[in-house]
Amino acid sequence: MTNKNPHEGNRMDPNDWTAFRAEMHQVLDACVDHLENARNHPWRPVPDGFDAAISLDTPTRGDASSLLTDTIMPASTGNTHPAFFGWVHGTGQAMGLASEMVAAAMNSNCGGRDHGGIRIEKECIRWLTDLAGLGENASGILTTGTSQATIYALSAAKVARFGADVRKTGVQNLPTVRVYIAKGAHSCIKQAMEILGFGGDAVCQITLKDGAMDTDALQTQLTQDAAAGIVPLAIVGTAGSVNTGTYDDLNTLSRIAQEHSTWLHVDAAFGFWIRIAAPRLSILASGIEHANSIALDGHKWLGVQYDCGACLLRDHDLHRATFSDRAEYLTAQSAGIGAGDWWPTDYGTELSRGMRALKLWTTLKTHDRDTISAAITDNCDQAALMGELVEASPHLTLAHPVISNLCVFTPNAGDASDIAAALQLSGDAVFSTTTVDGKNCLRAAIVNHRTTSQTIHDVIAAVEAQVIAAR
Ligand SMILES: *Cc1c(COP(=O)(O)O)cnc(C)c1O
Numbered sequence: 001m002t003n004k005n006p007h008e009g010n011r012m013d014p015n016d017w018t019a020f021r022a023e024m025h026q027v028l029d030a031c032v033d034h035l036e037n038a039r040n041h042p043w044r045p046v047p048d049g050f051d052a053a054i055s056l057d058t059p060t061r062g063d064a065s066s067l068l069t070d071t072i073m074p075a076s077t078g079n080t081h082p083a084f085f086g087w088v089h090g091t092g093q094a095m096g097l098a099s100e101m102v103a104a105a106m107n108s109n110c111g112g113r114d115h116g117g118i119r120i121e122k123e124c125i126r127w128l129t130d131l132a133g134l135g136e137n138a139s140g141i142l143t144t145g146t147s148q149a150t151i152y153a154l155s156a157a158k159v160a161r162f163g164a165d166v167r168k169t170g171v172q173n174l175p176t177v178r179v180y181i182a183k184g185a186h187s188c189i190k191q192a193m194e195i196l197g198f199g200g201d202a203v204c205q206i207t208l209k210d211g212a213m214d215t216d217a218l219q220t221q222l223t224q225d226a227a228a229g230i231v232p233l234a235i236v237g238t239a240g241s242v243n244t245g246t247y248d249d250l251n252t253l254s255r256i257a258q259e260h261s262t263w264l265h266v267d268a269a270f271g272f273w274i275r276i277a278a279p280r281l282s283i284l285a286s287g288i289e290h291a292n293s294i295a296l297d298g299h300k301w302l303g304v305q306y307d308c309g310a311c312l313l314r315d316h317d318l319h320r321a322t323f324s325d326r327a328e329y330l331t332a333q334s335a336g337i338g339a340g341d342w343w344p345t346d347y348g349t350e351l352s353r354g355m356r357a358l359k360l361w362t363t364l365k366t367h368d369r370d371t372i373s374a375a376i377t378d379n380c381d382q383a384a385l386m387g388e389l390v391e392a393s394p395h396l397t398l399a400h401p402v403i404s405n406l407c408v409f410t411p412n413a414g415d416a417s418d419i420a421a422a423l424q425l426s427g428d429a430v431f432s433t434t435t436v437d438g439k440n441c442l443r444a445a446i447v448n449h450r451t452t453s454q455t456i457h458d459v460i461a462a463v464e465a466q467v468i469a470a471r
Pocket of ligand 1: 144297
């Protein structure tokens, strides 16, 4: 019997595959052009007329590819450009084009079952836990980013402290808990505590010493809190702080965590990758191998396309006990696609999920360790160079010594926010701003594999010109 209706089963595929193929080749060419010329295209404001052009009230019936390439692609964040240093935005990998395209063609659901995407993610986790040094029993899962990974990690800390029953009984009968972070550590930790039900007030900020958590102050606080019956849920060390790129002393934090029988979580969102840099730099993250959990991003310093983060845990069984709860319709089979012994859904809150792992895998497969190491080391050298130029400039003042890949400084005239905006609008550079020691600073987080020393010289000259104009 033939189909009664020729459209049935064909309503949403292209009518003409030959034409579609030609169209896709054009899109691919436009994407490669975009990347090949990325060095010439700084961030630009979204043009007038953009919102009307993308209105969904006027379907294009099929061909949207010229809109994609000509209208939408230019309206990007600009983080593909070598003078983009704002926030901590990864630059992206050229081969990411291939993995994103292949992932779209496969359209795998990577919540579980037995197929290639699951094996790829498992292999990425093995590689990451090896680099972290978490040992044979380690576990992990890819996440949207460090924010989600932090929720996962502190959930595991909760189960480690109170037992898996806490998943059933909730937090209402628990004693008061606290997590300890360095002052100014990332807001995702507070957010995780809010979501876990402990509340943001359970975050205790420890004062800084030389930009990192003052471990003596931490000891004092833990002892005081213990006397008051407060339970330490976790110490959160930062490997690469948001404001200054500082690393907490993870060896000491690990010792303190053991003394107080608590969990050590490390926020290594971008700083994780220093572990692969030149030894004089990788030593900054020394001690991360003692962590109970680590949150990190692929999409920042490694430049994997957004979004891609990971939560790594030292204890596989605990990780699984924190999340696993298969409903009957998810029972694994012994054979077929419903088989497989490692299902990501047992290690996090997502069921349906995309093939986040493929772009990470492609990045790690196509660059050897030395290349990644050199790119990370270059960025630290560039931040150091920026620091030297700032110190040598009569128009700028360094706000904090350069530790890794961050440089923060103040203009000697004008306002940092105004100068940042002017530099963005002129296309010279993208800095973000932050407050260090009460002063509004320009902040460069260099995680950009296209940046060169010349970029740094050009950018600082552009900043100086703005400061002079503001006098
Ligand atoms: C970016 C960042 C985060 C948040 O990570 P997302 O991937 O944006 O969720 C947390 N901590 C630090 C230190 C960061 O730089």
